[in-house]
Amino acid sequence: MKDILVRSLTGVVFIALIIVGLTWNVWSAIAVMGLFVGLGLAEFYRIFQKENEGPERFTGITGGVLLFSGLCLTWLSWADQRIIWIPAVLGALPFVVMITELFRSKNNPIQNVSLSLFSWFYIVLPLFVLILLRGKANFPFEAIFPIGMLLIVWTNDTFAFLSGKFFGKTPLFPRLSPKKTWEGTVGGLLFSLLAGYLISYFSGLDLTFWLIAALIVAPAAIIGDLFESMMKRSLNIKDSGNILPGHGGILDRFDATFFAAPLFLILHFIYF
Structure with missing residues (x-):
């Protein structure tokens, strides 16, 4: 119970810092x-x-x-x-x-x-x-694109984990990440699409863009996570650090974003 509380509080502070930083100016x-x-x-x-x-x-x-x-x-x-x-x-x-x-x-x-x-x-x-x-x-609405992308990444990560935990049976990439499953991957993608829909609904921005973004960001996030797993396995370590209690290190939290952000930027340039 204590570990869950620490992980939750760390996650809230981490997400709040990013959202406030991107939104303020x-x-x-x-x-x-x-x-x-x-x-x-x-x-x-x-x-x-x-x-x-x-x-x-x-x-x-x-x-x-x-x-x-x-x-x-x-x-x-x-x-x-x-x-x-x-x-x-x-x-x-x-x-x-x-x-x-x-x-x-x-x-x-x-x-x-x-x-x-x-x-x-x-x-x-x-x-x-x-x-x-x-x-x-310097006004908050300008931050909707990076925050929206990050929300899709975080949604995919959370619901891929939960879907895999409750329904996962078929390994996705056992050599690098034995706990990841195809069921979790599909669950993460579906909830990412839902996140894209909600972002469009509350922001008033184009729905098609955000649905396409979800279809690009979710797989990119998974590849980013697998790449960092490969890197950590080659170094024989579990986490990149311990600066975020319950979450590991900065690289552990941004591994999906490292791959998703450039692809999202390309989509943004093409679409707008």
Whole structure:
């Protein structure tokens, strides 16, 4: 009972922080997502450290935060020619990682560079996508797109778990996640469609868009979850961290979003 209470309270605080951050204004959205970028990168570099081997933490985390900040500033000031130096600095960041590895004398330098660059692609870019979806306007309704997408992700995650728990019999991907079932997957998708309908109903936005979004986001969320399961199994760990009691780490909570957000952005661009 205590574990359920802790998990529930953690989930409420986590969701409230995201929704308030995305809703308040564009700067609060950048601040909250920037916080998760930093925490997510810290987790990533911690789980890939083994016996003094692995990618360089300080360069990777600092570079990732700078990349996120630079992307946000460039996007906010796109028409201002004075910010041309920001993309130039961002373009130099991968070379900083490569140069740093020259002086570390580690056994797997190419792997370390690859992991550092992958961490930016895997964590930084999808969370920046949420900022793009949020838009620049400082009024709450602008946040409906990233929040709506996240609601579909969370709905899929919750009801895939519940459907699998009560009806699951057929394993979906036993090699990576023995508890996931086809019955749970179908249940998550159906409730995701219901979430899309409710988002459209209460927001007044196009129903077809949100139903298509649900059909894209739900499978992408499952793939994102399976990918992180594969990563954790390869490292022989259960959770990416313990910063969220009852939920694991930041990567555990955003694994589905990392895959769903870019696809949702593509749909948004095509549709609107």
